[in-house]
Amino acid sequence: MMIPCPYCGDRDVSEFRYGGDATKQRPQHGTGDLKTWHDYYFLFDNPKGPHTEYWQHVLGCRRWFKLARNTATNEIGGVVS
C-alpha cells in the first residue's frame, strides 16, 4: 500500500506509523465525566468502509496528517485537510 504524504508524495506504508481514527473529538480539559473520557479513549466506530485516520511519516519528514482510506478495500481517498 502506498500512502500519499502531503510533503514527500507517494511512499510505501512501511515508512509510516498509523495513528488511529481522526474523527474523534477530544473532550475539553476539565469537562466531561468519566464516561465521556472512557468513550473517547476506548471506544471506536471501527467502520468497514470509508475511514478518516491519522498517519505519521515517521521514517521520512515526520509530518502528521489525515488520510481518507476505505478499510474494506484499502483504497486511498487522499489527504484530508
Next chain:
Amino acid sequence: MSKHYSALALARHALDPDLPWPRAWEKPTPKSSYDVVIVGGGGHGLATAYYLAKNHGITNVAVIERNYIGSGNVGRNTTLIRSNYMMGGNTAFFEHSLKLWEGLSHDLNFNCMVSQRGQIVLAVSPVQMDVFARRGNIMRLNGIDAELLDPGEVRKLLPYLDWSKDARWPIHGAIMQPRAGTVRHDAVAWGYARAASALGVHIIENCEVTGFVIDDGKVSGVETSQGRINAGKVGIAVAGHTSHVAKMAGLRLPIESHILQAFVTEPIKPIVDHVVSWGAELFYLSQSDKGGLVFGAHIDGFNTYTQRGQFNRIQTVAECAVSLMPFISRLRLLRHWGGIQDMTPDGSPFICRTEVKNLYLNGGWCYQGFKATPASGWTFSHTIANDQEHELVRDFGLDRFEKGRELDEFGLGNWTYKQ
C-alpha cells in the same frame, strides 16, 4: 451407513465402496424460531452451540454463518495451543482450554490431530530469562506445566538454530511448556459442527445476519438474508467483524479490526519438532505435517477488513526466520495469508452480557482466538444459558476499562500494538 467414526467403520466402508459416508453435519432449512441463535459459524460459535447442547441441554439452537463452515479465522490461524499466561483472569481460562484440547478428539469423535509437541520460547538476554523465570513460577503455582531451560538444554532440543559466536541474537536459554502444541484447525471446525449437528443444532451456512430485532432494549431475533429468525437469546461470535455486527445492535465497542498474516514455506524434511517462539521479535514457527515451516508474526499495524497483508511484514518475517535459522535462507515462501482480528486496548477478549438484554458478546480475541476455542465455547454457552458470566470469564467484561481492571498480560499499557 455408519454415523460413528471408528476403525471398524473405516474397514466397513473400505470393503464396500458403494456404502456412502453420511454427511458430517445436516443442512437444515432454517426454522422461524430458536431458543438460541449464534451469529457466526467459526470455531467459537460452533463450540458454543455444541456446549449449549451438551452441557446445558439446550438443543433448539441455530448457528448462522455468512459463508461456509471453516472459511473464516478458524482456518486462517497458525494452529497453536498453549496456556503460558500469568495474569489472574487468564491463567485458569487458558489452562481449562488446554485441558479441553487434550480430550477433544475423543469428545467430538473426530480426529483433531492434537499434537502436544511443546512450545519453546527463546530468551535473547539474561534479563529475559529473569522474566521467563517469573512467568514460569506463576504458571507452576497455577498448576500449569513450565520448565526453564539453560542454553545447553535448548541446544540439545534445537540444534538447528544459529549457535555461532557471531549470531545476531545469542540464545541465553528458554522457557518451555511441554503440553503446548498444535491442532489441525479445519478439523476443529468440522468436528464441532458435526458433533453439534448430531445433538440437534441447526448449522445454517451462506446466510448473512443483516440486523437484530430489538424492542425495549431486549433482543428477540435476527434479520438474515433468508428472512427473519426469532430467538429467545442471541450470541455474537464473529471476531474480526465484531464492531461491524455489534453496530447493527447499536453497540459501540473498544475494538479495532486488524490484519494478522501467517506464512508457510515449501515443504522440507522433518526438522522442527516443537513450536519455537523468539524473544527478540514477535515471531514463531512450527512445521506442518506436510513439511512446510509455518511462520507467525505481528499484525500489520493499521485497521483494515481486507484479508490482504502488506509486503513489509513479509520482509520482517523472512528476516526473523533467517536470523534464527540461517540455513533456511534459500527456502521459498509458498503461501501467505491474512486473517482479520479484533484488537482490544489491553489485548484481552470479551465474553459477557451486553447492554441489550438477551444479547451476548464473544469477541476481541486479538492474537489468541484459536487456542481459546474450546474454553470460549464452554464459558460462552454457560453465560448464555444462565444469563450470568461463567466464573472463568469474570474478568472478560466490557466494563473493565471504566472500572480500571484492565487485563494487560504483558504489562505494557493500552494500545501497545499501535506504538
